[in-house]
Amino acid sequence: MSAAESSVPQIELVAERLVAGGACLAREPSGRVVLVDGALPGERVRVALTQQKKTLAKGDVFEVVEASPQRVAPPCPALAAGCGGCDLQHATHDLQRAAKAGIVADALARIGRLRDVAIDAGEYLDPWAHRTVLRCGVDADGRAGLRHRRSNDVLALDACPVAHPLVDEVLAGSHFPGAEEVTVRVGARTGERLVVVAPSAGAVQVPDGVQVVGADRLDGTDPHPGAAVHEVVARCRFRISGGSFFQSRPDGAEALVRAVRRALGTVDPATARVADLYGGVGLFTVALGVRRGVLVERAASSAADARHNLAGREVVVVADSVEAWAQDRAHAFDAVVADPARAGLGATGVAAVARTGAGRVALVSCDPAALARDARGLVDAGYRVVGVELVDLFPQTHHVEAVTAFELDGP
Ligand SMILES: C[S@@+](CC[C@H](N)C(=O)[O-])C[C@H]1O[C@@H](n2cnc3c(N)ncnc32)[C@H](O)[C@@H]1O
Structure with a gap:
């Protein structure tokens, strides 16, 4: 133990359950809650306390005294070097999935006052080599990588075990002198690779065939050719x-x-009038085979791509915010698919959905607390929660995507 480590207050605790954000909740004998990074449910751990307040403390696992049978050795060398990209690599995939279902159930009960909601942990997706988009920092030598766990320092990476191999090729073969941030995006099924460099492209070196564009060249309405x-x-x-x-x-x-x-239950997307709110480049409208309706998307670049991707359908693309669209006039639809950003629908988004009078709503949420607030709002607006299905888009991290089905219960 180093001198610095020995000066940090430590305590031995039994961890109870994983909570939103990836820490494990434990309690001191006094009842004070301690959020422990790196612990798993049921484990007895020695915790180095990093923050202490009257009712809440935070800490890191200093030593696992009794390990969970669901603990695994994280395979990523970058994690051991301090990479902040993944926070659940030390848990089996099964435990990660079960924990995410528990976190969503807890948020619905505590924040949404919605108990006994059926939550399906969803389909199994490959827990490794999946990410086709990686937002990276750039270190002083121009190498791209992820941020350290508790600082903005960049850990340069040649490979990342959760990234798609095409992303790894870009990481290993590129140099971004003077850049602050790069976003690597690949088409896993087309082989195409693109790097967006912020603030501008400058003198970057990338492998042959990789497209490069400066963030300063993305003006949105007319995507850079x-x-x-x-x-x-x-x-x-x-x-x-x-x-x-x-x-x-x-x-x-x-x-x-x-x-x-x-x-969407018995709604047939091919014949129903569907509102695809926060519709991005048109994923749901196109892949569900929607032929009539509207797609509302605020970002000009995504809305322009949606127009391209939706060509030939009777679907109006509204390049505006959902709030502005809803204020415009009342819109009647059979079904709504709503996939807002992390903050969720909020009161205005809930009102916009409710004003459609849609019999069925599929709400896609990436934050359990926002889901719980939005679900409460929709229930208060006359909807009933049919059930929740999780989609584990980000294995090895605490992030969870939830699709909640709502049915209009009353007028
Ligand atoms: C989580 S993404 C979902 C996109 C799309 N549904 C998909 O799955 O690819 C959320 C989208 O909502 C857009 N957005 C955020 N706030 C919005 C708002 N107030 N009104 C309309 N679109 C918004 C963002 O630009 C982004 O494209």
């Missing part, structure tokens, strides 16, 4: 420009589409 990759999801081809959002793995996008399809 060539600054796009294509991806194939559910046998549909999508253009994704450098400034546009797309899910971070095509098999995960397919699992999401299937979960949304199940959430």
Whole structure:
């Protein structure tokens, strides 16, 4: 034990359950809650306390005294060097999936006051080599990598075990002198590779065939020519420009589409009028085979890609915020697919969904607390929660995607 380590207060505790954010909740004999990074449910651990407040403390596992049978040795060397990209590599994939279901159930009960909601842990997705998008920092030598666990320092990477091999090729073979941040995006099923460099492309070196664009060249409305990759999801081809959002793995996008399809119940996307809110480049409208309706997307780049990807359908693409679209006039739809950003729908988004009068709503949420608030809002607006299906888009991390099905219960 080093002198610095021995000066940190330590305590031995039994960890109870994984909570939102990836830490494990434990309690001191006084009742004070301690959030422990690196512990697993049921483990007796020695914790180095890093923060102490009256009712809450935080700490890191200093020693595992009694290990969980669900503990595994993290295979990633970068993690041991301090990489902050993954926080659950020390847990089996089964435990990660079960923990995520518990976190969503807890948020729905505590924040949404919705108990006994059926939660399905969802389909198994490959826990390794899946990420087709990696947002990286750049170190002083121009090497791209991920941030350290508790600092903004960049740990240069040649490979990342959760990244798609095409991303690894870009990481290993590139040099970005003077850049602050790079986003590597690949089309796993087309082989295309693109790097967006911030603030500008400058004198970068990348492997042959990799497209490069400066963030300063992405003006949104007119995507920089060539600054796009294509991806194939559910046998549909999508253009994704450098400034546009797309899910971070095509098999995960397919699992999401299937979960949304199940959430829509008896609604037939091919004939129903569907509102695809926060629609991005058109993933759900296209892959579900929606032919009539609207797609609302605020980001100009994504909306431009959606127009391209939706060509030939009677679907109006509204390049505006959902809030502005909803204020415009009342819109009647049979079904809504809503996939907001991390903050969730919020009160205005909930009102926008409710104003459609849709009989069925599929809400895609990437934050359990936001899901719980939105679910409460939709229930108060007359909807009933049918059930939740998780889509494990980000194995090895605490991040969880949930598709919740709602049915209109009353007028
Ligand atoms: C999580 S992404 C989902 C995109 C798409 N559904 C998909 O799966 O690829 C959320 C999208 O909502 C857009 N967005 C965020 N806030 C919005 C708002 N207030 N109104 C409309 N779109 C918004 C973002 O630009 C982003 O494309």
